[in-house]
Amino acid sequence: MMKITVALLFGGKSTEHEVSLQSAKNIINAIDKEKYELTLIGIDKRGQWFLCDQEDFLINGDSPKDIMLKHKGLAVAFQMGKDSEQLICFAEKTFTKSIDVVFPILHGTYGEDGTVQGLLTLANIPFVGPSPLGSGIGMDKDVAKRLLRDAGIPVAKSLTYHQWEQPGINFEAVVEQLGLPVFVKPASLGSSVGISKVKQQDELFAAIKEAFAFDHKIIIEECIEGQEIECAILGNEIPIASAVGAIIPQQEFYSYAAKYIDDQGAAIQIPADIPKEIAALVQELAIKAFQVLCCEGMARVDFFLTKEHNVLINEINTIPGFTKISMYPKLWGISGISYTDLIDRLIQLALERNIKDKSIRKSY
CATH class of the missing domain: 3.40.50.20 (Rossmann fold)
Structure with a gap:
């Protein structure tokens, strides 16, 4: 062969x-x-x-x-x-x-x-992975949140600012709408790069400066108290969801170092110790978010689970990590798809989509 x-x-x-x-x-x-x-x-x-x-x-x-x-x-x-x-x-x-x-x-x-x-x-x-459209949407947290809200999928409250608006950002207005603490994030970046947790006024503007160093647009987001939950998605037109996993950070939040450098930076619990009906809801919302955001092939959908068992989407990652401590392959491993088989399925999904794309007329 x-x-x-x-x-x-x-x-x-x-x-x-x-x-x-x-x-x-x-x-x-x-x-x-x-x-x-x-x-x-x-x-x-x-x-x-x-x-x-x-x-x-x-x-x-x-x-x-x-x-x-x-x-x-x-x-x-x-x-x-x-x-x-x-x-x-x-x-x-x-x-x-x-x-x-x-x-x-x-x-x-x-x-x-x-x-x-x-x-x-x-x-x-x-x-392998989503189209240019799905990739672009998934990368921009601001745009993704707007589409998810329009689809009735719960997300954390946030404010969006462009770089030219930076001088007008008002601490009191932020607190009035989002409370404290808040997270300040570059709009189009991953792996927790440029993210700061702000607990008081004198931390806000340093966090804003840090986030704008990595992007021309930032979001300031309410802090959701609860578990960080993740679900992996695989497929094109009919995607499937993995088992649900939980991240238990050993730091203030799930930072870049905890994700990729310090293998003791966070505990990973797969499957997550949550009620079965909540896990099923997370899987359902992960698939819905994947489809709403025009994704194909693969993605990892990250959630917050509050103490009241409310589920909110944090973000979607269209090229999730494949390191030895990354959740995407680990979630599929516990769901019955080995690392080798996962790579094979992703490649086959890419080839299948290409066949479908070739059937579209290119002239009129």
Whole structure:
């Protein structure tokens, strides 16, 4: 049987570059190498793309804190609109390579936000995960919240501010509408980067400055007291939900370090110790949110569960982490889908969607 060529796309210009390297390493170890032939494409922090050696592409690969991408290999790019030999390599003698499907494991901006998905769509290359539209919506917490509210899905109350509005942000007005404490977040970033918990007035403007350092738009959100609950989604038109898991932070909140560096930073409880009817509601809302936000392939939906057993959606992640302590593969593992089978299903979903997309007329 001829192997399917999978281009694993990782690294990137995002603040989550190092997380992507960890995820890529785990996918490389878990993918079925009898069925798939891997082509590794690393993107450095400047945005340059190059081929990587599977055996030697990381520095400090076993250290989440110090992991780095090696700057070596041939520069590459995708050719637009070709059905084969889409990958072009630049060297003393230019050569091309055919790619069957791309697995973008690019967390955050310039990877999870629809930019790469748009490029791959133009290049006629199937890819894992949501379309450019679903990716862009999922990345922007402000837009996602508006769509979820319109669909009757409960979300935490929040205020949105653009950078030009920064001088007019008023502490008293924020407290009147949201109370204290509040969370200040970049609107389009993940992995808790740039997020601050604000308990008093003198902390607010430092938190706003921090969030605006990472984005041109921020949200200030009410603090929901309760458990952090997560559910993984898999599928295209008829998605399925995993078991529900709980995050029990050992810090003030589920920070970047707790997610990706300190494996003692949070306790993970799978399945979550919650009533069965609440778990079923979380699964139902996760699937509904996935569909409302135009997602396909995969996503992880994060919730708050209050002491009164009210369920609110926090956010959706369209390229969830695949590190050794990441919830997405762990949730599917406890639900009966191994890491290797999960990767296989995601690739097959990408190929199925591509067949459907090819049936759409392109001329009139």
